[in-house]
Amino acid sequence: MRSVADHVAVATALVSALPAEDVSLSDALGRVLASPATSRTDNPPFDNSAMDGYAVRRDEVASASESAPVAMTISADIPAGSGMPEPLAPGTVARIMTGAPVPEGADSIVPVEHTDSFAGVGGLSAHTGVNVAGTSVSITVAPPLDAHMRRRGEDVSAGDEVLAVGTRLGPWQMAAAASAGVARMSVARRPRVAVLATGDELTDPGQPLSHGSIYDSNGTLMATLASAAGAVVTVLPRAGDDPAALVGVLATASADLIVTSGGVSVGAYDVVKAALAGRGVDFAPVAMQPGKPQGLGVLDGTPIVCLPGNPVSVAVSFAVIVAPMLRAMVGEPEPEAAYAVAATGWRSPPGRQQYVPVRIHSNGTVEPATTGGSRSHLAASLALGQAFAVVPAKTDEVFAGDTVGLMRSTW
Structure with a gap:
């Protein structure tokens, strides 16, 4: 009986890396990087504020406290999205919004909560869209140096690798690429997977069951597992338990990998084994439970995996055998042991x-x-x-x- 590790090694050796293709960021979700994604810019691209508040010279407000606030003149109003502001005039502060560029000379941000504009003088309206340049504000808490400052390039610098080869692009990875200005990516082509559930007893869900028939869950299971893995899936029509018909259906598959379920054990009507043994597909027991009977090989130039017919066996066999083959095809590393x-x-x-x-x-x-x-x-x-x-x-x-x-x- 073949060990699981040996069987998986044979399976992954049957497949080859798929070619890369260039796609837009909007089309990259779920794909696997074939080339590293590098940042087009420093991120952040300029020093900016992490808070709504006031840009200050820290030394000028170092004595501020609730009992002895420091009154400062507001010399500028800096909203997010504005151009580079004028340098901060000595003895003044600049009202600044989250994400807005920090003026030259400022070395700390005082949150609005640490000023009288939040506590009541003018109320919250003092920190809304009305320009407050020329008015004053009292600082009630002394900030640390560099408080609430986002420094240019503290996340990544221009040219830094943001995402490595083999990364599967989920929402977090897509956001990282977007923040780095990446508009296009080189990714592995999606594997084309054809799936086929066998058995005269199978009936489509929603149809009436005759005596001795069961609903086909394996077709849905294999198709959705392959789709979740990023594959382009074709569901082949069931061929029943006729070996010649099965061979005919499989011949229509245009795929990088074929996956079947059922008909691989030692019974008298195991159609997959009867049809494919001696045609480049080997059938052998694997030391796993469930999923002991397995078939593996190349059929007319296309790798094929023949799984058992019981649903839990299919789920286990797909995770253990088919998933590593698909990862090998797109260059995705195996997950760390858990x-x-x-x-x-x-x-x-x-x-x-x-x-x-x-x-x-x-x-x-x-x-x-x-x-x-x-x-x-x-x-x-x-x-x-x-x-x-x-x-x-x-x-x-x-x-x-x-x-x-x-x-x-x-x-």
């Missing part, structure tokens, strides 16, 4: 690496999502799980307090 403490115990099959859908408690401990553990037909239990606990093949029982691996169930 661990959790078991809140309760359960049995594990000796000699096979076990994957159990688990719930994660608020204290970080985990427990099986259902009393069925990792039994591979419990499709509804997947909705209750937040991750898979990973139990090594050498372990036959997990006890409360043991450390187990943790693999997120989502991409």
Whole structure:
């Protein structure tokens, strides 16, 4: 029986890196960087204020307190979006808004809350859109040097790498790129994945079930997992349990990777195994539970992964085998290993690496999502799980307090 690590190594060796393409920032969400994104500018591009308040020379208001406020003349009004202001005149302050450029000579910002304009003289209206240059304000709290100052380039400097090769672009990464002035990016092309659920017993959701039939959840599961991974997905029409029809359907796939479910075990009607064994696809048991029967190979030049038919087996096999293949295709590194403490115990099959859908408690401990553990037909239990606990093949029982691996169930 092949180990999980060996099987994954064989699987990832079947695929190649996809070519890069240039896309606009607006089209980059979910893509993986093929070249680093570098900042077009210093960020912030100029010294600016982190608060609504007053730009001051700190030494001139160092004695300010609630009991002995320091009165200062307001020499300028600086809203956000204004051009570079005049240097701050000695003995004065400038009213300044969050994000506005700090005038030369100022070395600290006094928040409006630390002045009488907030406490009541003129009320809050004294800090609204009316220009207050030429009036005065009393400082009631002495600021530290550089208080509430955002210095030019303190986030990144022009030319700095903002996002590294292999970064998957989520909302936070997109915002970082935008703040650095990045308008276009080089990203890996999206993998094209064709999925096919097999079995004469499968019926589309919403249709009446005949005796002996079940609803097809695997087609939805594989398609949505691949889509969540950033792939462009084609759902192939089901071919039933006819080997020749199955080969014909697979021949229509135009994809970088084909993923099937069902028909890979040792039964008399295991259609995928009957159709593809000897055609470049090898079928062998893998030391994992669930998901022991697996098929892997290249069909007419296209890598193909043949997963078991039980839904939990499909979910586990996709996360363990297919996801690393897709990451290899787009140049995304494998996630760092994660661990959790078991809140309760359960049995594990000796000699096979076990994957159990688990719930994660608020204290970080985990427990099986259902009393069925990792039994591979419990499709509804997947909705209750937040991750898979990973139990090594050498372990036959997990006890409360043991450390187990943790693999997120989502991409």
